[in-house]
Amino acid sequence: MSDMTAWLVVWPVAVPLIGAALTVALWGRERAQTNIGFLAIALQLAAGLVLLQHVWENGPVAMAMGGWSAPFGIALAADVFGAGLTVVASLVAFLILIYSLTDTDADQRRAGFMPLILALMTGVAGAFLTADIFNLYVWFEVTLISSFGLMVIGGRREQLDGAVKYAFLNLLATTFLLIAIALLYGMTGTLSMADLSGKVAALPADSPIETVALLFLMSLGMKAALFPLHFWLPAAYHTPLPAVSAIFAALLTKVGVYSLIRVFMLVFPDGAEIAREAMIWVAVATMIVGALGALAESDIRRVVSFTVVSGVGVMIGGLAIGTQAALLGTTFYIIHSIIISAALFMAAGMISRAGGGTRIADLAGLYKGSPFLAVAFLLCGLSLAGVPPFAGFWPKVYLVQAGLEAGAFGIVAGILISGFLTLMLIGRSFALIFWRAAPDGAPRVVSDGGDLMKGALGALTALTFVLGVYSAPVANMAGRAASELLAPQAYIGVVLGRSAQADASGAGAAEMRP
Amino acid sequence: METVLALLVGLLFAISAYLLLSSSLIRLILGVFVLGNATHLMIFVLGRLTRESPPLIQYGLKAAEPGIANPLPQALILTAIVISFSLFAFLLVLSYRAYQSLDTINTDEMRVAEPEPAGTLLRGRDV
Numbered sequence: 001m002s003d004m005t006a007w008l009v010v011w012p013v014a015v016p017l018i019g020a021a022l023t024v025a026l027w028g029r030e031r032a033q034t035n036i037g038f039l040a041i042a043l044q045l046a047a048g049l050v051l052l053q054h055v056w057e058n059g060p061v062a063m064a065m066g067g068w069s070a071p072f073g074i075a076l077a078a079d080v081f082g083a084g085l086t087v088v089a090s091l092v093a094f095l096i097l098i099y100s101l102t103d104t105d106a107d108q109r110r111a112g113f114m115p116l117i118l119a120l121m122t123g124v125a126g127a128f129l130t131a132d133i134f135n136l137y138v139w140f141e142v143t144l145i146s147s148f149g150l151m152v153i154g155g156r157r158e159q160l161d162g163a164v165k166y167a168f169l170n171l172l173a174t175t176f177l178l179i180a181i182a183l184l185y186g187m188t189g190t191l192s193m194a195d196l197s198g199k200v201a202a203l204p205a206d207s208p209i210e211t212v213a214l215l216f217l218m219s220l221g222m223k224a225a226l227f228p229l230h231f232w233l234p235a236a237y238h239t240p241l242p243a244v245s246a247i248f249a250a251l252l253t254k255v256g257v258y259s260l261i262r263v264f265m266l267v268f269p270d271g272a273e274i275a276r277e278a279m280i281w282v283a284v285a286t287m288i289v290g291a292l293g294a295l296a297e298s299d300i301r302r303v304v305s306f307t308v309v310s311g312v313g314v315m316i317g318g319l320a321i322g323t324q325a326a327l328l329g330t331t332f333y334i335i336h337s338i339i340i341s342a343a344l345f346m347a348a349g350m351i352s353r354a355g356g357g358t359r360i361a362d363l364a365g366l367y368k369g370s371p372f373l374a375v376a377f378l379l380c381g382l383s384l385a386g387v388p389p390f391a392g393f394w395p396k397v398y399l400v401q402a403g404l405e406a407g408a409f410g411i412v413a414g415i416l417i418s419g420f421l422t423l424m425l426i427g428r429s430f431a432l433i434f435w436r437a438a439p440d441g442a443p444r445v446v447s448d449g450g451d452l453m454k455g456a457l458g459a460l461t462a463l464t465f466v467l468g469v470y471s472a473p474v475a476n477m478a479g480r481a482a483s484e485l486l487a488p489q490a491y492i493g494v495v496l497g498r499s500a501q502a503d504a505s506g507a508g509a510a511e512m513r514p
Numbered sequence: 515m516e517t518v519l520a521l522l523v524g525l526l527f528a529i530s531a532y533l534l535l536s537s538s539l540i541r542l543i544l545g546v547f548v549l550g551n552a553t554h555l556m557i558f559v560l561g562r563l564t565r566e567s568p569p570l571i572q573y574g575l576k577a578a579e580p581g582i583a584n585p586l587p588q589a590l591i592l593t594a595i596v597i598s599f600s601l602f603a604f605l606l607v608l609s610y611r612a613y614q615s616l617d618t619i620n621t622d623e624m625r626v627a628e629p630e631p632a633g634t635l636l637r638g639r640d641v
Contacts, residue, residue, distance in 0.1 A: 138593060141597045152608070157616060160612045161612065163608060164608060164624065165624075167608055168546065171601055175598075178594060186559075186560030186561070239627050
């Protein structure tokens with residue numbers, strides 16, 4: 001039995017977890033913690049790349065934890081979708097760590113920055129790679145509690161205010177997720193997503209599948225910041241340290257989006273019509289409300305927060321259409337959005353450093369003092385709006401095409417209108433912050449952020465440009481992910497099938513004896 | 515028995531919804547706490563209540579004989595209790611710190627992070 005390959009799926013979760021334990025043990029020694037943090041995320045990236053390459057060549061891979069075979073035990077499993085997102089997440093997290101070297105001071109790092117980041121990355125990778133729906137809830141909570149800690153590092157009044165709202169509403173969302181999981185378990189008696197796939201379809205017609213599907217849409221939608229449950233995000237994401245905002249915006253909503261896709265493609269592949277119908281309108285409303293909210297804001301960090309909301313609408317729009325091309329577009333858009341959300345929050349942090357504040361009315365003439373920041377902000381903003389030749393263009397092309405083919409004109413209109421509004425928004429923000437002359441004529445740049453911040457932002461800007469010009473690798477990967485989501489037999493087989501082998505060898509049952 | 519517990523779960527959900535609609539942080543914390551416990555009880559009921567033998571496997575057997583109680587809900591609830599307890603503790607500390615620095619436990623008055631709209635994006639001179 002090729003057990004060694006199954007281990008590949010464990011490392012992207014285990015490495016940051018070990019790193020988190022080590023950094024907690026080294027509490028207060030921030031230099032050592034920082035080194036371990038960088039090493040752990042780099043190793044997680046390497047492990048993710050190896051896993052992705054293996055999954056690409058050999059199809060999905062799964063491993064039953066502790067030899068307890070699925071559907072009874074908990075399995076970790078990776079397909080191209082999960083492995084690909086793990087790679088992008090750790091790549092962006094590594095760049096955010098570089099940014100955080102300038103962004104955080106030694107006291108803030110001593111307050112547990114690195115252990116919390118590593119715990120967060122453990123939770124994110126765990127959510128991307130688990131094949132068990134209760135385990136998904138646990139990874140959500142791991143992510144959540146580390147994000148609570150990160151949210152309040154620094155301890156300013158705004159942070160506490162934002163953290164109260166963030167903590168209560170996210171805790172409510174995960175409790176509703178637990179309720180939905182409990183109802184699903186009560187109906188089917190299983191928690192393995194691969195097993196659920198067949199068992200939900202075989203349920204009698206009078207089972208409350210619609211109710212449970214809507215509960216999943218509500219609770220995961222709240223995590224993903226879908227309208228009308230998006231309001232916690234712009235209330236909180238502008239308050240923590242810019243590096244923390246960047247990693248939240250890049251990864252946390254995407255974990256919600258990933259889980260929605262996984263649940264609706266694997267557990268409810270058919271049926272749940274009311275939830276799917278609701279999803280279309282929720283997605284359109286999220287795109288438009290997010291873009292309008294951003295236009296109405298006068299604080300650059302809150303503007304960027306609302307653009308995250310708008311992007312979530314586009315991703316869920318693709319899931320609502322549900323065809324091969326739409327899921328390709330959604331997967332591509334998730335990857336693009338992870339990169340661009342991190343970049344824009346980094347840029348917003350650097351703007352507040354350069355201009356000494358975040359209110360757009362107080363910012364002006366930053367172009368003179370930091371042209372690099374101006375160019376990077378503009379390029380990332382254009383990519384966000386979906387202008388070619390940047391990476392934001394291609395997923396929207398796929399999604400609009402898929403929407404037209406499937407007759408989902410509401411979603412097509414939503415994507416185009418929100419793209420247009422975003423373009424206006426970026427143009428206006430650029431003109432006001434960078435272009436208009438500072439009142440006294442002199443550049444007012446306090447600090448341009450230094451080489452590390454510029455390097456991290458520059459790398460993300462380059463990435464969104466390169467993926468726009470040379471989009472074939474990501475498009476191929478997203479296409480494979482979409483095909484696997486639409487035909488999950490290989491994924492289901494490997495989660496349930498490998499466990500049959502483990503049963504035959506007696507590994508599961510024999511160890512149960514006292 | 516399942517009906518009685520189902521009604522109790524419903525009652526607890528109603529209580530928590532009432533508490534969560536309040537604008538006082540203390541009531542919100544209690545509401546989250548009741549909601550968590552209602553959910554735990556719900557998992558317990560959904561695992562089916564039976565008067566079966568305990569889920570133990572006799573020595574020499576590889577699997578339990580049929581007719582044992584379902585042990586899984588207890589594992590799930592235990593996990594959920596640990597998580598909700600730790601988050602409850604965090605919420606208490608967070609609310610106390612927020613009270614110390616914001617001088618209020620009324621969520622309507624917590625406007626530090628989201629001040630009232632400050633008007634125009636432009637300074638008067640530029641318009």
